[in-house]
Amino acid sequence: MIRLDPRALRQALGRLPTGVTVVTTRAADGAPLGFTANSFSSVSLDPPMLLVCPGRRLSSFDAFVICRHFAVSALAGDQEDLSIHFATCPGDRFAGVAHRTDLNGVPILSGAAATFSCQTAQAIPAGDHCVLIGKIMDMTDGRMPALGFAHGRYFQSNALPGRI
Numbered sequence: 001m002i003r004l005d006p007r008a009l010r011q012a013l014g015r016l017p018t019g020v021t022v023v024t025t026r027a028a029d030g031a032p033l034g035f036t037a038n039s040f041s042s043v044s045l046d047p048p049m050l051l052v053c054p055g056r057r058l059s060s061f062d063a064f065v066i067c068r069h070f071a072v073s074a075l076a077g078d079q080e081d082l083s084i085h086f087a088t089c090p091g092d093r094f095a096g097v098a099h100r101t102d103l104n105g106v107p108i109l110s111g112a113a114a115t116f117s118c119q120t121a122q123a124i125p126a127g128d129h130c131v132l133i134g135k136i137m138d139m140t141d142g143r144m145p146a147l148g149f150a151h152g153r154y155f156q157s158n159a160l161p162g163r164i
């Protein structure tokens with residue numbers, strides 16, 4: 001099998017612009033958990049489904065693979081600070097961050113471009129990540145530009161043509 005250069009692979013994959021999300025759930029003891037993820041993708045409209053890929057390196061990995069519910073907050077163009085916060089902050093990442101709980105009791109972030117509240121449909125092991133597929137039970141649409149990520153840098157989706 002051809003051995004791909006991991007750095008070259010990351011660089012090539014990073015050329016594809018993505019959105020930036022914060023994926024959230026609750027631990028068994030009720031503690032809120034969240035991490036920044038750009039591995040988000042829509043999956044199905046009928047039934048409505050999405051996916052995101054938590055990595056095995058996450059301290060919250062075990063909680064995400066067994067969670068019954070999770071939520072995805074698609075960050076707005078002005079929420080770059082929250083992307084960094086949920087990728088790096090140790091301890092309680094929700095302290096001082098405006099949020100509310102959704103119909104499943106899972107935290108979702110205020111001011112997000114869109115939010116999706118999910119029931120876990122499948123958690124499929126995939127290499128050093130897990131493909132977490134959720135059935136969307138509720139959503140909000142802030143009708144505002146979303147935060148984008150490409151080449152390791154952030155951009156606002158209103159840099160793109162088209163309507164919001």
Ligand SMILES: Cc1cc2nc3c(=O)[nH]c(=O)nc-3n(C[C@H](O)[C@H](O)[C@H](O)COP(=O)(O)O)c2cc1C
Binds near residue numbers: 039
């Ligand atoms: C823009 C961006 C996108 C990321 N996407 C993912 C992802 O899709 N899956 C993942 O497991 N980690 C992703 N990360 C890394 C995690 O957010 C970060 O490693 C994690 O929150 C830190 O680990 P901890 O939660 O154990 O402290 C991303 C980080 C950034 C800044």
